[in-house]
Amino acid sequence: MAFKIRKLTQADVEQVAKIESVTFPHPFTANEIEQALYQKEKDYFVVELFSDIIGEVVSHVTGYCGIAYLDEDKVEILTIAIMKDYQYQGQGKFLLEMIIRYLQASQIKTITLEVRPSNIGAIKLYESFNFEKVAVRKNYYRDPSEDAYVYQKNM
Secondary structure (H helix, E strand, C coil), X not given: CEEEEEECCXXXXXXXXXXXXXXXXXCCCHHHHHHHCCCCCEEEEEEEEEEEECCEEEEEEEEEEEEEEEECCEEEEEEEEECHHHCCCCHHHHHHHHHHHHXXXXXXXXXXXXXXXXXXXXXXXXXXCCCEEEEEEEEEECCCCEEXXXXXEEC
């Protein structure tokens, strides 16, 4: 199996909505994801997994990441998710690495994101890329209620 990172297209919307629905307590709908395709201040990327099944290569989206451009040199990672069956196989790490490289090439100087304190796997991933906790937003998340750690990476 191999995977690549590419920009989200209209054809990916339903698959990304499915990932949203099983990953987050308040998922974006397919309509909201589709609308995001046309927002100039945002970019969305997907992980596309390729498998060779009896001589035929098939692919499907196993994860995605959304970013928002806050100004000419600052970006916020809005969301990053990998389907449960594909977590801890390197796809999230590869996705984050490619997003960071893409943003470096775009002259972005700072990346921020929020994460639940209970999401230990994500925190370990972000810290492995030298993101640092810079703030706490009290009661940021709901269902369940939880603070948000604000992480930042200066490039």
